Amino acid sequence: MTTPRPPAPRPRRFNPAWLGILPFALFIAMFLIAPTLNIVLGAFRTPEGGFTLANIRGLFTPSILSSYWISIKISVASAAIGCLVGFAMAAAVVLGGLPRAIRAPLMTFSGVASNFAGVPLAFAFLATLGPLGLVTGVLRTELGINLRAYGFNILSFWGLTITYLFFQIPLMILIVTPALDGLKREWREAASCLGATGAQYWRIVALPILFPTLLGTFALLFANAFGAVATAYALTGSSLNIVPISLFAQIRGDVLGNPHLGYAMAFGMIVITGAANLIYIVLRIRSERWLK
């Protein structure tokens, strides 16, 4: 008995059209993929070049773990509040019956505010909620409320979260407004024909359709906050121990004593933002099925 030979794989001919994207592919490979891979591989390497898990294990020290923990807390809080407030504002404009003239300026402003991050944003909030800030001052002199006495400090978890919201909320508005537009009027009419109340329509029809968009945007906002360096650095210097700041200090001048621990920290960041974005992409593909 002879076993049938598997069919020979058809020789794949080289498609010369691929040459057209060679410059782009080369640029991406050299200045995006290779640097990232270098860091990822470095996280698993000893200074002599052998394989090790010691760098990754080195992350599990109290000080590094706590910096990851506070970074995650700030990112989750600013993403969650950003989603809620952004959704409320977008819903107010799209569904709340406000004059249509408000919409274009709000979208433009969201474009500006979502790009107004980094160092200047930190200054704006220092001037407002810092010890000598506008709101701090008005609250103290006019209303007798001393924010400090309530334990509020701009260089803290809440201070940073409130500051991050300035670019998180507009990003949410920019993403969720088209999704709200995609809710068809017929769905609402069909639901009310079948006797659904407004709340039922939202719970059973609209929210399940929007859910992938909402959760996906949450993941995007999370990653957005997690990777932000400049705002936090300008606001707190190195007084707040969050991951991007620790990594920044480590790259500047090897504060951890072991350069490969820096690789491991960077690797941890990629893993976390990568996971968040993977969720975003998967959910976005699902939500596009409905919101065409």
Add this chain to the structure above:
Amino acid sequence: MTRAAAWAALLLGLVYFILPLIGMVEFSLSMRRGEYSFDAYRIVLADPQFRQTFLYSVMMALATIVFGMALVVPTAFWVRLRLPHLRPVIEFVTLLPLVIPAIVVVFGYIRLYNTSSWLPLTGSLTGTNILLMFGYATLALPYMYRAVDTGMRAIDIATLTEAAQSLGAGWFTILLRIILPNVLVAVLSGAFVTFAIVMGEFTMAALLNRPAFGPYLQLMGANRAYEPFALATIAFAITWACMGAIQLFTRFAKARA
């Protein structure tokens, strides 16, 4: 949602957005005790370091725009014309800079292109500037590619290309004289976003030790009282101008079409 609740949501949000801006501007004007003045702005504008770093960032932004567009426009064109099945892959790749934090990318640059590597870009000033421009280009890639690709969706690339080819145009002519003018608005809106990103960027410039506007802002913030707020106001005005320009061009293009 009732109308009152809608107004409340909108107004509360606006208060949150406007207060920091007022705080920033107010602080920048209160250098003189007891009255508003432009003293902080005068000092900042007279500071030679301001001029140098500002000019440096403007030049870097322009270089990034030219380089980025030279990279993105032909690629987006070619993918739509000849490799449409690759579009999802390319789109995914252009979104990667949103996934990989900038600080990780620049960390990789420092390790990969340092003086003892095969491509010692950080060894010379020009090399470091080029490396920083590449970094900026990766940061701007998601916005640039998306803008250009959307622009190309609106025109019939295949027909335009065939028409140009039948009249004897080469690829270079097609790209520069047929495709580019047709997607100019998209290119410009990508360019303005890039400009805004580069002008405010801090992490990459700081870690590559280049005298850009972002690190200068941070340095002033750490050392001066009122000037940083004048600088922040200027930075906000730049972002605002860039976004306004995008709106203006888009509306102009719509009115013409």
